[in-house]
Amino acid sequence: MSKTWSIAAHEFARHVFRWRFVLGLLSLPAFVGMMALVIFLLIRSETDRRPVGYVDHSGVLSADPPTGLPVEMIAFDSEGEAAQALEAERIQAYFLIGSAYPESRRVELFSLDDPSETAIDGFEEFLRYKLLTDQPGEVVRRLLEGDQLEVQSSDGGRRLQEGDWLGLFFPILVGFFFMIAVFATTGYLMQAVIEEKENRTMEVIMTSVTPGQFMTGKILGIVGVGGTQLLVWTGFIAVFLLLGSRAFGWFDRLHVSPVYLLQVAAIFLPAFVMIAALMVAIGSTVGEAQEAQQFTGMFTFPAFLPYWFALQLMSNPHGPLAVGLSVFPLTAPVAYTLRAGFAQIPVWQFLLSLLVISGCAVAAIWLAGRTFRLGMLRYGQRLNLREIFGSPRRGA
Amino acid sequence: MNKVWLVLRQEIVSTFTRRSFQLVAFGLPLLSGLGFVIFTLIDRAAPGAFARLTAPPRPPAGQVEGFVDPGGLIRTIPNDLPAGSLREYPDEASARQALSTGEISAYYLIPEEYLETGDVVFVQKDFNPFAILEQGAAIRHVLQFNLLGGDAELTRLVAEPYDLNVTVLHPTSERDEESPLTFFLPYGVMMVYYVLILMSAGFMLSSLNKERENRVLEILMVTVTPRQLLAGKIAGLGLIGLLVNLVWVGTAYALLRVGGATFQLPPAYQLPPSLLAWGVIYFLLGYAVYASLMGAAGALLPNLRETSQATAFIVIPMVVPLFFVSLLIEQPNGALAVLLSLIPFTAPVTMMLRLAIVSVPAWQLALSIGMLASTAALILRAVAGLFRAQLLLTGQKITVRTISRSLFSRD
Numbered sequence: 001m002s003k004t005w006s007i008a009a010h011e012f013a014r015h016v017f018r019w020r021f022v023l024g025l026l027s028l029p030a031f032v033g034m035m036a037l038v039i040f041l042l043i044r045s046e047t048d049r050r051p052v053g054y055v056d057h058s059g060v061l062s063a064d065p066p067t068g069l070p071v072e073m074i075a076f077d078s079e080g081e082a083a084q085a086l087e088a089e090r091i092q093a094y095f096l097i098g099s100a101y102p103e104s105r106r107v108e109l110f111s112l113d114d115p116s117e118t119a120i121d122g123f124e125e126f127l128r129y130k131l132l133t134d135q136p137g138e139v140v141r142r143l144l145e146g147d148q149l150e151v152q153s154s155d156g157g158r159r160l161q162e163g164d165w166l167g168l169f170f171p172i173l174v175g176f177f178f179m180i181a182v183f184a185t186t187g188y189l190m191q192a193v194i195e196e197k198e199n200r201t202m203e204v205i206m207t208s209v210t211p212g213q214f215m216t217g218k219i220l221g222i223v224g225v226g227g228t229q230l231l232v233w234t235g236f237i238a239v240f241l242l243l244g245s246r247a248f249g250w251f252d253r254l255h256v257s258p259v260y261l262l263q264v265a266a267i268f269l270p271a272f273v274m275i276a277a278l279m280v281a282i283g284s285t286v287g288e289a290q291e292a293q294q295f296t297g298m299f300t301f302p303a304f305l306p307y308w309f310a311l312q313l314m315s316n317p318h319g320p321l322a323v324g325l326s327v328f329p330l331t332a333p334v335a336y337t338l339r340a341g342f343a344q345i346p347v348w349q350f351l352l353s354l355l356v357i358s359g360c361a362v363a364a365i366w367l368a369g370r371t372f373r374l375g376m377l378r379y380g381q382r383l384n385l386r387e388i389f390g391s392p393r394r395g396a
Numbered sequence: 397m398n399k400v401w402l403v404l405r406q407e408i409v410s411t412f413t414r415r416s417f418q419l420v421a422f423g424l425p426l427l428s429g430l431g432f433v434i435f436t437l438i439d440r441a442a443p444g445a446f447a448r449l450t451a452p453p454r455p456p457a458g459q460v461e462g463f464v465d466p467g468g469l470i471r472t473i474p475n476d477l478p479a480g481s482l483r484e485y486p487d488e489a490s491a492r493q494a495l496s497t498g499e500i501s502a503y504y505l506i507p508e509e510y511l512e513t514g515d516v517v518f519v520q521k522d523f524n525p526f527a528i529l530e531q532g533a534a535i536r537h538v539l540q541f542n543l544l545g546g547d548a549e550l551t552r553l554v555a556e557p558y559d560l561n562v563t564v565l566h567p568t569s570e571r572d573e574e575s576p577l578t579f580f581l582p583y584g585v586m587m588v589y590y591v592l593i594l595m596s597a598g599f600m601l602s603s604l605n606k607e608r609e610n611r612v613l614e615i616l617m618v619t620v621t622p623r624q625l626l627a628g629k630i631a632g633l634g635l636i637g638l639l640v641n642l643v644w645v646g647t648a649y650a651l652l653r654v655g656g657a658t659f660q661l662p663p664a665y666q667l668p669p670s671l672l673a674w675g676v677i678y679f680l681l682g683y684a685v686y687a688s689l690m691g692a693a694g695a696l697l698p699n700l701r702e703t704s705q706a707t708a709f710i711v712i713p714m715v716v717p718l719f720f721v722s723l724l725i726e727q728p729n730g731a732l733a734v735l736l737s738l739i740p741f742t743a744p745v746t747m748m749l750r751l752a753i754v755s756v757p758a759w760q761l762a763l764s765i766g767m768l769a770s771t772a773a774l775i776l777r778a779v780a781g782l783f784r785a786q787l788l789l790t791g792q793k794i795t796v797r798t799i800s801r802s803l804f805s806r807d
Binding site for chain 1: 492495496510511512513514515516517518519520521522523524525526527528531532536539540543544550553554556557558559560561562563564565566719720
């Protein structure tokens, strides 16, 4: 057992205590941060804050506009003046309210290019404010501000507030981070197996440890590496959320259910072991790094497949497609995360998913052990299926 | 020249006979064609089968929802709601009881401080965040109606204060803002370019990397000069990339035709025939830039793992236009679009995107192609400088010094 641990510790140390690992660790949060910044700047640059004009022949907008509108509103006496201001680009658009407005409710909007959201929203708020002149102040405020819907499950354990976009996309992000961590680290594992085989280190190691110890140690080590990666990323996210809510009051509405996180973690762990073991199996079956890379496509594709059906999984989380994908071992991690984020999964289905993945993880370890033992000292020759699954020949 | 031709031929033959290449180039279109046929057959045999499998379950009609209103805000239910569709409960416990017995499908909780906070809680048996987008219209209507003292006309007016008619005086594009084609057509053109250039450049990378790893490169160096090798590889793999693109686009076109989907785009969306000519020019130049860079990475870095990391850096400029794709499509002649289509590393994809939307001023096309071509020439020269026998040998340690020495020294 101690040999297994020393292999695990070595595998862990040789990946984690390296600049390359630290760089990889920081690059994803940096990338996500940069994306967020770009999106933020884009939204800001696309918001048109130039004033908006209006010509009112109906007398509805008689008094001055209220304060706090998203854009400044400028009254014009005639359409000609407004059109002139528009052509001179002193205003971004102007609204024309005809004298028949109280009956027809028709309003014309003129702009040089497609009108901006801020112009329309600002004018709508202005009009509403005028329509509510006779109402008490608190009613006006409530009607202009609108209300906040919060969706709750009947036990109160899961809830989401309107406008909490992070909460809505949380399940998608969780699955994504997990898959990136798993495939980045298990990819290293596969490369390591191939490399050690190629440079004959394997032959030396095999003089002192058994194949079983070697492989278990490697898988444990790599699960540790992936775990560290996920832990650091989670830390980054937590710090970001904390800073965001303390400094800017963002994410105050975010509510993440601990039960959901526990369920997802329970599914992720065996899935991670399973993928790691399958990678070892590939690494010891094929001879070349390049060939191995092509084979991993066989796992990456189904693992990310649920994202293609994300909309279906989220809108119909109890449908046959969603249940099927969350039980099939390779699609389960992402599919289950998505499904569970958008519905309460019956306990038996959770247990079924967990059982199937754990079973497959055990089977994958067995397969990895077998291919590893058969293939570890073979060079330039690939293992075939009959050798892997057939009865061991004497002397093999 | 003869040896360049030999390398080119060998590259084409060896790529074509590779199983993984056949799978990508022909298997993928074949598979999508097969999927298309199966999908069409199933859809014909049982219309709507797919939609049923994936569509969200519809809530049964005539559902009753409850509400708890301790503040006594709701005094009357407006007449335009179906009678009995909203039922009041005196407290949350009784509403929860009714929910668990199935008497109601969900209930709303309107806190006493609703006027100050505006909070409304929607409780349902199963947790479904999408309810936020779908629910709430009915209860909002009831709340507004009661806040306005039961004035149905004013409630209607506040909910929809006007019937807006928009006149755009100088539209920049005749394309319909609402049509999905407005976004997806240029986006598709951009993605095809992106995949095409990166895939062909990726061939270059893996081909060199493999030969370096199994030491074939060292044997080749005995008979071919490094530059002949580079020229042959770039030309051969470029031709293959062009062919794969033809196969893909051809399959997509054929499937659309065969599938009975009349492939008739509205006039505003017709792609100009000149796009094809520009397409070939930008592909060849973009490919030359990226394939040379990938070739350098493949030849100099010792193993696949490190090469993959290096390529991630090489590819970054190609990804930049993807970040801004919606802005580029919205303002195809805007400052950002012009800038990105002039910078050689982002030009191939950005210019193709712009050409698919608007007519680009001739001086911009000329400047962009000129800059791209000179960059391609410079990079090709630099990479050819790196392609020296001593650098390509296995075990040779690659340092900044050796690289800079090969780049700046004369032959």
